[in-house]
Amino acid sequence: MKWEENKKKVGNSNSTSETSQGKSSNSSLNSEKNNEGDNKFTLKSSGVLMSNQDINWDYIKKEIEELYLSIPTITIDLYNQNVNQEEILSFNKEFDNLTMVAKDEKKVETLAELSKLYEYLPKFMKEDELNITIIETKANIFKAYSKLDTGKWEEISIDIQNAINSYSKLLTNPNIGANRLKGINKSYIMLNELQNAVDIKDVSIFLIKYKNLIEELNNI
Numbered sequence: 537m538k539w540e541e542n543k544k545k546v547g548n549s550n551s552t553s554e555t556s557q558g559k560s561s562n563s564s565l566n567s568e569k570n571n572e573g574d575n576k577f578t579l580k581s582s583g584v585l586m587s588n589q590d591i592n593w594d595y596i597k598k599e600i601e602e603l604y605l606s607i608p609t610i611t612i613d614l615y616n617q618n619v620n621q622e623e624i625l626s627f628n629k630e631f632d633n634l635t636m637v638a639k640d641e642k643k644v645e646t647l648a649e650l651s652k653l654y655e656y657l658p659k660f661m662k663e664d665e666l667n668i669t670i671i672e673t674k675a676n677i678f679k680a681y682s683k684l685d686t687g688k689w690e691e692i693s694i695d696i697q698n699a700i701n702s703y704s705k706l707l708t709n710p711n712i713g714a715n716r717l718k719g720i721n722k723s724y725i726m727l728n729e730l731q732n733a734v735d736i737k738d739v740s741i742f743l744i745k746y747k748n749l750i751e752e753l754n755n756i
Contacts, residue, residue: 593641600635607631619660627656647682654678665705666712670753673703677730681746684739693734700727719756726752 607628614624630652637645658672676699680692706712706720726749733742 591641591643593638596638596646600638603631604635614660617660617662623656623659627653627660630656644682644685647685651675651679651682665709666716666756669702669705670756673699673727674750674753676702677727677746677749680734684742689734689737693731696727696731696734700724700731703727716756719752723749723752723756 611624611628614627615621630649634646634649634653637649655675658668658675661668661671676695680695680699683692683695703724707724712720726745730742730745730749733745
């Protein structure tokens with residue numbers, strides 16, 4: 537299964553938010569095949585969703601329309617993996633919602649819908665606990681990121697705390713190899729540093745720490 541959700545630049549903001557990358561400098565949710573044929577979902581740190589530059593909504597709409605070509609294949613793959621039917625239908629509905637808000641060129645709502653879509657990834661994954669926990673953590677981080685332009689710092693703080701709570705499970709997992717433990721501990725420190733940026737309500741510092749944290753999580 538391959539799902540790539542591209543978002544171009546979304547402007548008219550005091551912040552410069554970064555998430556995933558598709559083509560050029562887009563933001564995306566990627567599902568990639570690794571050497572063993574399993575799916576590896578990544579939330580990349582390059583690309584801008586909230587920027588001082590003009591929003592290329594035509595590009596965004598075009599990318600979303602093209603993604604509809606992949607929805608039937610994704611749906612079949614999910615059924616083959618015995619994913620709950622209601623979850624699949626809800627996922628497709630959220631994708632429709634993303635299309636509508638992007639069509640109306642609503643920046644904050646577009647970010648929110650992308651965040652909702654990313655939350656489905658842990659539910660669809662059939663991998664080990666480590667990868668599922670990392671995806672759950674990223675989902676909470678991205679949810680916080682998607683709210684930056686709203687100024688709802690209390691909600692953002694809750695999202696980051698949820699990320700910390702989810703990620704903490706890895707610190708006591710006896711099945712994690714020593715080669716990954718260093719990166720896991722480093723990411724945990726960086727995750728708490730991200731919470732510090734929330735506490736002082738500084739968007740610029742949040743974005744710097746967000747970018748570095750996502751890159752570190754993707755390398756685990």
